[in-house]
Amino acid sequence: MNLFDLALSWLKHKPKERVILFGRGIHALPNPREKELFDDASSAFIRGDVLEGYKSFLASLVHSEISHLPHHLKIIPEEGALRFELIQGSAIIKAYITSEYLEAYADIAKSASLHVAIKRRFLERNFQLTYCHFSEEKGVIKLSIRLDNTTITPQKIFFPLREIALNADFEKEFIASEFDESVLLEYDHILPINAERARRLYTAMQTWIVQTKESLLGLLSNDNTGMVSFSYLALLLQIDYLILPHKKMAKNISEKINGYFLDDEKLTEDKNADLETFLFELETMSYEHFVTQLYDSTSTFSPYEQAMHDDIATFIDESLAKVRWYKNSHSNYVISVIYRYISLYILYNYGLHPSLRALLHLHVEVYTGDFFAAEGETRLYDPQTKTFQKNSIQERIASAIKPYADRYKGLKNFADELNYSDLEHFSQSFYLQIKNLDYTEA
Known part of the structure; x- marks a missing residue:
């Protein structure tokens, strides 16, 4: 059993604590070993084991499952690399990690279908963001980050990942509120209410x-x-x-x-x-x-x-x-x-x-x-x-x-x-x- 599956199994057998399914916070319970796994990630980065550090860091993000929803974090190990996908509301963030770098992105919308005012908004938002940026690639508006793993720490991963996740979700929600949501990409994971x-x-x-x-x-x-x-x-x-x-x-x-x-x-x-x-x-x-x-x-x-x-x-x-x-x-x-x-x-x-x-x-x-x-x-x-x-x-x-x-x-x-x-x-x-x-x- 790998570190991610172990973290997930701990949460499945966590003591009877109610998951609150209302409000706008995370509808789940945090990993009970969050701090320990965060510290494990720090230790791995210090000794130069970058991929092991990322595994511990990602395991620290794992929280309890909601039975009717897809799990919020999926990790795919590869030879000398890691891939992962995380869900943040209406957005899916996909990432690829090597010992040298992390690249992550969220597909937002089809560029050709967007009003020019929205494209201008993305340019203006780039000046407000610290770690990630909007760009256009092959007709797709993306929000992306790239991290250099030379001096990586858990903190240097957490805040950029959180920024891209929250802002990708925010912008997709904004487009859905003001325009036709049919222009949005990777929107099929959200589930209609019974x-x-x-x-x-x-x-x-x-x-x-x-x-x-x-x-x-x-x-x-x-x-x-x-x-x-x-x-x-x-x-x-x-x-x-x-x-x-x-x-x-x-x-x-x-x-x-x-x-x-x-x-x-x-x-x-x-x-x-x-x-x-x-x-x-x-x-x-x-x-x-x-x-x-x-x-x-x-x-x-x-x-x-x-x-x-x-x-x-x-x-x-x-x-x-x-x-x-x-x-x-x-x-x-x-x-x-x-x-x-x-x-x-x-x-x-x-x-x-x-x-x-x-x-x-x-x-x-x-x-x-x-x-x-x-x-x-x-x-x-x-x-x-x-x-x-x-x-x-x-x-x-x-x-x-x-x-x-x-x-x-x-x-x-x-x-x-x-x-x-x-x-x-x-x-x-x-x-x-x-x-x-x-x-x-x-």
Whole structure:
């Protein structure tokens, strides 16, 4: 068994840690030997065994398989060389390695079918990229890198590979959102969403929009702009996280959320009006168009930079301060919305440790029980009886914490510290525990 197959077998027998299939991070769990394999690669490069170093490095990238998707990384050993292919969303990166160099590329689109504005965009993007560049070869637009292996290190491989993977995916998504995706090359690996599930997702989105509109009846005035903002943003974040649209729909949602937080001269009322107009567009979107915005694929690299836990703790503190302000103002409606918004925004905006991602996903599940019940999951909170599935919640917290407890000695299971008396007290106690998690390595 070679190093790559060994890494894959370890992951197949990894302890019961839930793979989160929602949101825009990697939908898999990292290799438990990632650091060890990274160090093995460094040692091999130092002693001049370049191909062995690459094998260890690539093995460190291997993460858990998702049963219905092709594996994200394929390695083909050759005499005195290595080939590999990795998937990043809509893009496939192909590479050839010798002891002297690495060459990798992603085929983006047919050049003859592209509008001149897109070609100009690629030229401009070359000035923004650090390691890779766009070019045209035999009628194909490619994104390529070449690395000299004379003084190679794992770090000198990781960042160029991540750049080419993320940018190839980004540009193919951009073309699919603005033009006809038929011009794209190597696009057949993405999988359509099952028709039954696509209809379920469409119905869920429509239900959430109607519920949000009904909850705001009587509140749409200048005195309630903050409450309206939280409601609209929480809804868009929930659509983005749970439905995971692509192409034009994903681009528009991102622009609306990020546009709200721009430090510009726009009034909050005007920003809310923009969000309301966009929600109307989603509400009136036909199912036939909606389903074209969905697909399944796997990824190798996270699109996020790893966040410092102090930054996340600060965001939670600031958000809980807003909860207290609304409580003091007797604006009870918005409190549950803010609690829902906190976890969704962190999942949207920060690169998270897998355990923290699993914990925040748990909070999303608590607030969207109908959606997850339709997905075949246990309902963690019943709004009719106002009761929690306490044992299931405790199991989920344990499965998020336990696999990392040896590495982070201060990371403790906090399930028994939560207040299960009602939804509000649960969220308050939950975020206080999340804020104080200790990810200091032993």
